[in-house]
Amino acid sequence: MDPAFFFIQFLSGLASASNLFLIACGLTIIFGVTRIVNFAHGSFYMLGAYLAYTLTAQLMPILGDVVGFWLAIPLAAAAVGLLAVLMELLLLRRIYHSHELFQLLATFGVVLIVQDLVQTVWGPEELFGPRAPGFTSFVVIFGFRFPEYQLVLIAAGPLVLGAIWLLFNRTRWGNLVRAATQDREMVGALGVNQARLFTGVLFLGGFLAGLAGALQLPVEPANPFMDVNIIAEAFVVTVIGGMGNVLGAFLAALIIAQLQAFGILVFPQITLVLPFLVMALVLVVRPWGLLGKPETTTSHGFAGDRPLRPLGRTQQLLIAGTVAILLLLPLVLGEYGQKLALEVFVYALLAFSLNFIMGAGGMVSFGHAAYFGLGGYGAALLVHHLGFGMEIALLAAPLFAGLGALLFGWFVVRLSGVYFAMLTLAFAQIVWSTAFQWVELTGGDNGMIGIWPSDWASDRTVYYYLSLLVCGAAIAFLWRASHAPFGYTLRAGRDSTLRADAIGIDLKRHQWLAFALAGTCAGVAGSVFVFSKGNIDPGSLAIPTSVDALVMVLLGGIQTLTGPLVGGAVFHLLEAQILPLTDYWRALLGAAILVLVIAFPMGIAGFLRDKLLPDDDRGDDQREAAARGAAEKGRAEAPT
Amino acid sequence: MSEPVLQVEGLRKAFGGVIAVDTVSFEVAAGRLFAIIGPNGAGKSTCFNMVGGQLLPDAGRVQLAGQDITGLPPRRIWRLGVGRTFQVAATFTAMTVVENVQMAFISHRRRLRALLPTARKLYRAEAMAVLERVGMADQAERQCGLLAYGDIKRVELAIALAHEPRLLLMDEPTAGMAPKERIALMALTADIVRERGISVLFTEHDMDVVFAHADTLLVLDRGRTVATGTPDAVRDNPEVQRIYLGGSGVEAAQRAMEARA
Numbered sequence: 016m017d018p019a020f021f022f023i024q025f026l027s028g029l030a031s032a033s034n035l036f037l038i039a040c041g042l043t044i045i046f047g048v049t050r051i052v053n054f055a056h057g058s059f060y061m062l063g064a065y066l067a068y069t070l071t072a073q074l075m076p077i078l079g080d081v082v083g084f085w086l087a088i089p090l091a092a093a094a095v096g097l098l099a100v101l102m103e104l105l106l107l108r109r110i111y112h113s114h115e116l117f118q119l120l121a122t123f124g125v126v127l128i129v130q131d132l133v134q135t136v137w138g139p140e141e142l143f144g145p146r147a148p149g150f151t152s153f154v155v156i157f158g159f160r161f162p163e164y165q166l167v168l169i170a171a172g173p174l175v176l177g178a179i180w181l182l183f184n185r186t187r188w189g190n191l192v193r194a195a196t197q198d199r200e201m202v203g204a205l206g207v208n209q210a211r212l213f214t215g216v217l218f219l220g221g222f223l224a225g226l227a228g229a230l231q232l233p234v235e236p237a238n239p240f241m242d243v244n245i246i247a248e249a250f251v252v253t254v255i256g257g258m259g260n261v262l263g264a265f266l267a268a269l270i271i272a273q274l275q276a277f278g279i280l281v282f283p284q285i286t287l288v289l290p291f292l293v294m295a296l297v298l299v300v301r302p303w304g305l306l307g308k309p310e311t312t313t314s315h316g317f318a319g320d321r322p323l324r325p326l327g328r329t330q331q332l333l334i335a336g337t338v339a340i341l342l343l344l345p346l347v348l349g350e351y352g353q354k355l356a357l358e359v360f361v362y363a364l365l366a367f368s369l370n371f372i373m374g375a376g377g378m379v380s381f382g383h384a385a386y387f388g389l390g391g392y393g394a395a396l397l398v399h400h401l402g403f404g405m406e407i408a409l410l411a412a413p414l415f416a417g418l419g420a421l422l423f424g425w426f427v428v429r430l431s432g433v434y435f436a437m438l439t440l441a442f443a444q445i446v447w448s449t450a451f452q453w454v455e456l457t458g459g460d461n462g463m464i465g466i467w468p469s470d471w472a473s474d475r476t477v478y479y480y481l482s483l484l485v486c487g488a489a490i491a492f493l494w495r496a497s498h499a500p501f502g503y504t505l506r507a508g509r510d511s512t513l514r515a516d517a518i519g520i521d522l523k524r525h526q527w528l529a530f531a532l533a534g535t536c537a538g539v540a541g542s543v544f545v546f547s548k549g550n551i552d553p554g555s556l557a558i559p560t561s562v563d564a565l566v567m568v569l570l571g572g573i574q575t576l577t578g579p580l581v582g583g584a585v586f587h588l589l590e591a592q593i594l595p596l597t598d599y600w601r602a603l604l605g606a607a608i609l610v611l612v613i614a615f616p617m618g619i620a621g622f623l624r625d626k627l628l629p630d631d632d633r634g635d636d637q638r639e640a641a642a643r644g645a646a647e648k649g650r651a652e653a654p655t
Numbered sequence: 656m657s658e659p660v661l662q663v664e665g666l667r668k669a670f671g672g673v674i675a676v677d678t679v680s681f682e683v684a685a686g687r688l689f690a691i692i693g694p695n696g697a698g699k700s701t702c703f704n705m706v707g708g709q710l711l712p713d714a715g716r717v718q719l720a721g722q723d724i725t726g727l728p729p730r731r732i733w734r735l736g737v738g739r740t741f742q743v744a745a746t747f748t749a750m751t752v753v754e755n756v757q758m759a760f761i762s763h764r765r766r767l768r769a770l771l772p773t774a775r776k777l778y779r780a781e782a783m784a785v786l787e788r789v790g791m792a793d794q795a796e797r798q799c800g801l802l803a804y805g806d807i808k809r810v811e812l813a814i815a816l817a818h819e820p821r822l823l824l825m826d827e828p829t830a831g832m833a834p835k836e837r838i839a840l841m842a843l844t845a846d847i848v849r850e851r852g853i854s855v856l857f858t859e860h861d862m863d864v865v866f867a868h869a870d871t872l873l874v875l876d877r878g879r880t881v882a883t884g885t886p887d888a889v890r891d892n893p894e895v896q897r898i899y900l901g902g903s904g905v906e907a908a909q910r911a912m913e914a915r916a
């Protein structure tokens with residue numbers, strides 16, 4: 016092929032590298048200082064584009080095209096910076112000491128709110144911005160026409176990198192940021208200044224993301240999907256570069272963008288998966304990214320974790336009563352009610368299996384939907400392509416999900432904390448992209464239809480009992496495992512990796528097995544689900560489904576075994592009732608997440624536990640001390 | 656004399672430019688208490704972590720009863736009969752005290768992967784016996800993370816004793832405790848290990864505790880061995896007196912330790 020063409024492709028790669036870097040570098044700076052992985056960074060980017068759209072439309076007629084446009088861009092970026100500051104003041108301040116799960120979920124709550132906000136203000140259509148005055152034409156490079164504006168974008172990356180270098184090395188504030196990134200202790204020693212430092216960092220990060228979005232406007236219309244499309248890639252770039260490392264982000268952005276630019280020529284089907292594959296590979300070789308530093312946290316417990324107790328008499332009666340009611344329910348419920356109820360079983364199992372690794376194991380998975388979806392797709396493929404019946408599918412599909420979890424789990428258990436969360440997210444995206452892009456096998460975006468139960472189980476009530484049996488058995492099994500040595504081993508590793516290792520526990524191996532077991536059970540849920548709905552599509556394994564599972568656990572309470580069951584039920588019933596009534600479901604969900612994270616971190620079951628069954632030896636101040644201890648011990652407990 | 660339980664030869668570790676432990680060698684004889692002492696930052700914890708497997712030495716060899724264990728992960732070293740406690744106590748904070756000890760038994764009997772039995776009921780009697788011995792039986796059902804710090808240190812000792820180790824590594828077993836409690840705990844530890852014939856490698860800032868119980872001492876300063884020998888010999892060593900034991904030095908060490916507590 017023509018080498019000149021390759022060069023043009025290379026230049027396009029550079030332009031998208033710039034764009035990726037602008038977003039990722041704010042993300043990585045914010046993480047470096049605050050230790051928060053900001054899901055809302057994609058929202059900042061999207062807001063940058065929309066604000067630039069509005070500002071150019073207002074300013075260009077008044078100030079003339081050139082001044083108006085080039086003033087609108089930094090103004091849009093600054094406005095986004097201010098919004099980021101607002102988020103810092105109202106939200107992040109309350110969760111700096113929370114578990115990473117709460118931080119990730121809270122910023123995801125912001126994503127949901129901003130999505131609805133943007134749709135309300137700007138509408139659902141794509142909005143095309145003006146072309147950049149002064150750069151509307153083409154240059155000719157080796158006979159190929161190349162847009163001038165792309166050259167502006169190419170320059171933006173190195174320029175911003177240089178500006179940040181100057182800021183970090185030549186100013187006092189920048190020195191503080193660098194010091195805070197390198198030495199966590201130092202941040203605490205800053206005292207009052209800490210608040211100002213964090214606010215400033217959020218402004219900087221928001222500004223950069225807003226700038227990236229604004230600069231993108233002449234190339235890509237502002238649209239409501241920009242946030243989610245970009246955030247996954249920005250995570251990848253940040254993680255590959257080493258979280259907290261700006262130069263690393265620059266290198267990673269170059270690598271990813273060039274791989275994309277050339278990958279699309281060789282193997283177009285793989286473009287969506289490629290970044291995540293690269294990330295997985297890099298993390299296997301360098302668990303902290305190219306230029307990152309190892310995390311020293313050795314504990315991943317949650318505030319309010321308590322010893323497991325055997326079920327008391329009241330609880331046993333409650334459970335027996337619930338089971339009895341569930342058995343009798345079809346007598347009073349109609350077709351729709353039974354379908355709703357069996358979906359509750361499915362989600363309860365999904366949430367319970369997630370909490371088996373998260374609550375007990377301290378492993379926060381942001382990609383649990385992958386195994387739910389693999390179960391569903393496994394069943395659908397068996398029925399659709401191979402002509403097997405429901406019975407075989409229900410048995411084999413969970414194993415398919417389990418194998419997926421076994422494979423991915425081997426990689427993810429090498430990491431912990433936010434790195435673990437990011438890698439599980441990446442693997443889920445790989446599965447999602449595969450389901451989305453491999454149209455011949457999976458039906459792509461439309462998915463597969465006509466996946467119905469065998470004749471004997473096709474009656475709604477029969478399938479209701481079958482679901483109750485299958486999901487109930489899986490939950491009972493995981494419940495048992497939680498109380499068994501295996502579950503205790505996970506809890507041991509969660510509380511102190513140092514101690515677990517010092518009493519002969521091969522923690523990684525147990526976490527790996529637990530991940531596979533939880534994945535298998537999520538697969539059970541997925542396969543039961545697919546026969547209830549009769550179809551499956553990539554939504555079942557997309558990020559929102561993973562987040563739904565997390566919210567169910569959070570809503571019910573991470574620290575209790577019953578929590579996820581309650582949470583799964585309440586969440587699904589609420590969703591079924593409220594979703595049809597409102598256009599603002601996402602904003603509502605986002606707001607609910609924020610309320611849970613800030614005000615009810617124990618969830619429903621945890622709240623009830625503390626109200627109804629307070630430990631006798633635990634006064635209020637002791638409980639507080641325990642909560643504080645759990646938040647801090649991660650930092651304190653290094654092998655000194 | 657019988658073979659030493661622990662034999663350390665030329666152990667070395669540097670962090671960036673700082674040489675934390677510089678070519679240190681020593682032997683712990685069977686059934687003896689061996690103390691490493693030295694001012695803050697001398698490299699004591701680094702030594703413990705290399706012996707226990709938490710850190711990989713840059714050079715040198717660690718042998719346990721003649722078997723080379725250099726660079727093995729902590730869990731393997733534990734299985735060979737080495738129990739340890741940490742300078743900052745590491746326990747399973749969201750489990751009860753007795754469950755903490757039961758975990759050590761479950762691991763020792765290789766039942767970590769069992770999916771069906773109730774962990775709470777396994778090896779309870781054995782765990783209670785160990786807790787009895789360290790004086791924590793009455794708090795067995797409390798959540799470990801809610802205990803007073805001194806009690807957590809006792810739990811750690813119980814965990815370390817559970818698999819009947821031949822060697823105990825104790826990095827400041829009494830750090831963070833009141834002076835009286837400190838002496839009592841160390842006396843208890845000495846009793847237990849002497850009755851069971853366990854060898855101990857320990858470090859302490861409290862010189863009363865050290866000189867009351869150690870059979871042999873090694874003095875470290877900035878990673879280097881300053882002196883080694885019996886308590887009396889070390890006490891009389893002029894260099895040791897200069898850098899470490901000299902009147903104000905002891906008080907400084909004391910203050911430093913209290914400050915950390």
Ligand SMILES: Nc1ncnc2c1ncn2[C@@H]1O[C@H](COP(=O)(O)OP(=O)(O)OP(=O)(O)O)[C@@H](O)[C@H]1O
Pocket residue numbers: 655670673674675693694695696697698699700701702742
């Ligand atoms: N993980 C690490 N990274 C960098 N330097 C370290 C690390 N661990 C220890 N050091 C350094 O190595 C030296 C020895 O530290 P070490 O913790 O072994 O001392 P110590 O004798 O246990 O002190 P203390 O009495 O305060 O516990 C110190 O200078 C310390 O700063």
Ligand SMILES: [Mg+2]
Pocket residue numbers: 655699700701742826
């Ligand atoms: Mg030390």
